[in-house]
Amino acid sequence: MTTPEMTTPEMTTTEAPPPVDTAVGQRRRWARYLVPAGLSAPVLVLLVFSVLWPVVSAAVLSVSHSETSYIADASRYGYILGDSFYREVLAQTVVTSLMATAATLVVGYPLGLYMAFATDRVKRIVIFLILTPLLISVVVRGYALTLLLGPVSPINHVLPEKWAIDLVFTRWAVLIGFVYTFLPYMVLSVNASLTGVDLRMLAAARSLGAGLWYVLRRIVVPLSAPGISSGCVIVCALAMSSVGLPLLLGGEGYQMWLLLVYDQVLNIFDWPMGFAMAMIIFVVIVGLLVLGQLSARLLRGRSR
Amino acid sequence: MTERELRVLRWYAMVVGVLLLTPLVVMLLASVNNGFTIFLPPRDWGFRWYGEAIRNDFLVEAFRFSMMTAAASAAFAVVLGVAAGFAIARYRFPGRNLLHAAVMTPLLIPTVVVAIGILQLFSSLGIPISPEGLVAGHTAASLPFVTRLTLAGIGAIDPRLESAALSLGASRWLMYRTVVYPQIRPAVLSGLILAFLLSLEETTIAIFTSTPGATTLPVQLLRYYANRSDPLVAAASSILLVLTVLAAYLLDRRFGLLKLLSGNDSTGR
Numbered sequence: 001m002t003t004p005e006m007t008t009p010e011m012t013t014t015e016a017p018p019p020v021d022t023a024v025g026q027r028r029r030w031a032r033y034l035v036p037a038g039l040s041a042p043v044l045v046l047l048v049f050s051v052l053w054p055v056v057s058a059a060v061l062s063v064s065h066s067e068t069s070y071i072a073d074a075s076r077y078g079y080i081l082g083d084s085f086y087r088e089v090l091a092q093t094v095v096t097s098l099m100a101t102a103a104t105l106v107v108g109y110p111l112g113l114y115m116a117f118a119t120d121r122v123k124r125i126v127i128f129l130i131l132t133p134l135l136i137s138v139v140v141r142g143y144a145l146t147l148l149l150g151p152v153s154p155i156n157h158v159l160p161e162k163w164a165i166d167l168v169f170t171r172w173a174v175l176i177g178f179v180y181t182f183l184p185y186m187v188l189s190v191n192a193s194l195t196g197v198d199l200r201m202l203a204a205a206r207s208l209g210a211g212l213w214y215v216l217r218r219i220v221v222p223l224s225a226p227g228i229s230s231g232c233v234i235v236c237a238l239a240m241s242s243v244g245l246p247l248l249l250g251g252e253g254y255q256m257w258l259l260l261v262y263d264q265v266l267n268i269f270d271w272p273m274g275f276a277m278a279m280i281i282f283v284v285i286v287g288l289l290v291l292g293q294l295s296a297r298l299l300r301g302r303s304r
Numbered sequence: 305m306t307e308r309e310l311r312v313l314r315w316y317a318m319v320v321g322v323l324l325l326t327p328l329v330v331m332l333l334a335s336v337n338n339g340f341t342i343f344l345p346p347r348d349w350g351f352r353w354y355g356e357a358i359r360n361d362f363l364v365e366a367f368r369f370s371m372m373t374a375a376a377s378a379a380f381a382v383v384l385g386v387a388a389g390f391a392i393a394r395y396r397f398p399g400r401n402l403l404h405a406a407v408m409t410p411l412l413i414p415t416v417v418v419a420i421g422i423l424q425l426f427s428s429l430g431i432p433i434s435p436e437g438l439v440a441g442h443t444a445a446s447l448p449f450v451t452r453l454t455l456a457g458i459g460a461i462d463p464r465l466e467s468a469a470l471s472l473g474a475s476r477w478l479m480y481r482t483v484v485y486p487q488i489r490p491a492v493l494s495g496l497i498l499a500f501l502l503s504l505e506e507t508t509i510a511i512f513t514s515t516p517g518a519t520t521l522p523v524q525l526l527r528y529y530a531n532r533s534d535p536l537v538a539a540a541s542s543i544l545l546v547l548t549v550l551a552a553y554l555l556d557r558r559f560g561l562l563k564l565l566s567g568n569d570s571t572g573r
Contacts, residue, residue, distance in 0.1 A: 016400060016404030017392075017455060019392070019394055020393065020463045032396075032397070036391040036395040036397045039395075040387065040388050040403050042387060043387065043388040044403070044406065046380070046384055046447070047406055047409070047410075049440060050418070051410055051413065053425055054418060054420075054421025054423075054425040055417055055418065057421060058420050058421040058424045107320065110313055114314065114316070114317040118310060118313065118317075120310075120314065122314055122317070122318065124562075126318065126321050127562055128552075128553075128562060130320075130321060130324065131552075131562050132552045135501050135505065135551075136505065136544070136548050137504070137505040137521075137522040137548075138522070139522035139523075139525050139541075140331075141327065143529060143538070143541055144328050144331035147331055147334050148326060148327040152334075152342050152343065152344050153330075180327070183324070206306070241414035241508070243416060243507065243508050243511055244507040244526065247526065261416060261420075265512065271420075271424065271427075274420065275424065281414065282413070286412075
């Protein structure tokens with residue numbers, strides 16, 4: 001549900017666009033500070049109550065001795081990371097998310113190219129087909145996939161009986177679910193990095209004798225590198241922190257980290273434990289963002 | 305790219321587009337089963353479960369709750385986001401970059417962390433978790449988008465118009481109403497719609513903060529599906545699907561929603 005410029009990880013670290021000096025900004029001195037303070041105060045209040053305080057209090061509880069005593073106790077983290085079951089699920093979550101990201105890139109990159117370069121009438125239909133799913137609830141899309149991949153699937157009418165599929169609650173269902181639901185983000189990201197590209201540059205390279213692959217490798221891919229890296233980061237972060245899809249498609253059969261968090265918090269009611277687990281995936285995702293940022297900088301440096 | 309290569313790309317895009325559609329078509333097919341079990345294709349066609357869906361008190365209640373939550377969080381997000389966007393676009397003040405970064409943080413923090421945080425905040429204050437928590441979470445989640453849209457909208461205005469209006473004797477209020485607002489209205493409306501749809505489809509915060517009587521439609525559907533496998537979920541999801549696609553189509557015709565989503569000015573119109 002996001003326009004691509006909004007989803008790039010760079011965006012959050014880039015500075016705000018410089019203010020435009022207008023008559024509005026040039027009021028008497030007191031107004032120059034008071035007005036923006038008044039405009040931004042409500043936002044800050046909201047952010048404190050809905051993000052800052054909640055996140056900090058959850059983090060604090062995850063290292064507290066119990067829900068009633070705030071004596072520091074980090075043993076939960078040690079317990080989780082020392083337990084082979086938890087370690088396995090965490091590794092499984094990271095690997096599955098990375099695989100889903102790679103698959104999304106492979107499927108989505110040509111679509112991004114198409115959206116950026118095509119001018120035909122079909123393009124509108126394709127854009128509609130790719131983007132409207134973003135507005136449909138993940139639960140609806142995930143449920144639809146359980147029908148397509150489950151035992152009642154119409155695919156089973158076509159396949160011979162011994163190959164009949166029932167992929168729900170397997171790794172494949174989770175992977176397909178991730179690719180299916182997060183594809184639009186990748187397409188948008190790639191498309192965004194290519195929209196400003198002058199098409200004549202590609203035509204020039206071709207007319208000077210460069211082949212298709214050469215142009216793709218030397219011009220198109222380097223130019224879209226920021227889009228690729230931000231698309232990958234977004235998809236991977238979404239995959240690692242999604243609850244609805246693993247619930248519908250993975251379940252007990254293919255555990256993902258977020259399902260364990262869900263169980264701890266909502267079924268077992270061991271909040272400190274669940275929060276600690278959520279913090280662990282948070283740290284993994286932040287690491288991923290940093291990595292994406294670094295790789296984008298590296299790629300940009302090389303293409304210059 | 306040559307004509308031929310573009311044609312290959314077009315075929316690929318159409319194939320993927322159709323594949324993306326397949327599960328939804330299968331779901332629509334599943335929803336017209338009349339019996340208690342889903343057969344594909346249906347053996348006994350009929351719209352019985354649509355009737356069941358719109359008569360199911362839990363689902364209707366959840367739909368109402370979803371709509372109210374989405375409306376409330378969209379309204380808050382627009383008011384707060386436009387104010388913040390305006391401050392960032394038009395004023396120099398200390399902490400301006402910090403404000404911009406703060407507004408964008410909800411994008412960086414996984415929603416699950418926000419969700420459990422809201423749970424913990426309510427519990428540490430000794431209040432039972434309530435819809436206000438969900439609305440606050442959804443408002444924060446929409447804020448970055450609304451603010452970005454506002455910034456883009458204001459950025460496109462010629463600032464001299466404002467000076468001209470003021471120097472011709474317009475009061476500030478008149479100037480905002482007749483010069484600034486009409487120019488940023490598309491951005492503000494887009495932000496409103498985007499925030500509404502975002503809240504409607506968000507599931508993570510909704511799962512963690514749901515209580516009996518205060519559960520959004522997607523979460524209610526998940527609950528129902530966990531216990532029963534009759535076509536009710538398919539029918540309810542199909543209604544939601546048709547409504548969303550219709551809304552997306554109309555919004556696209558009216559406001560160019562898809563152009564907005566794709567950040568693409570050459571949608572071939």
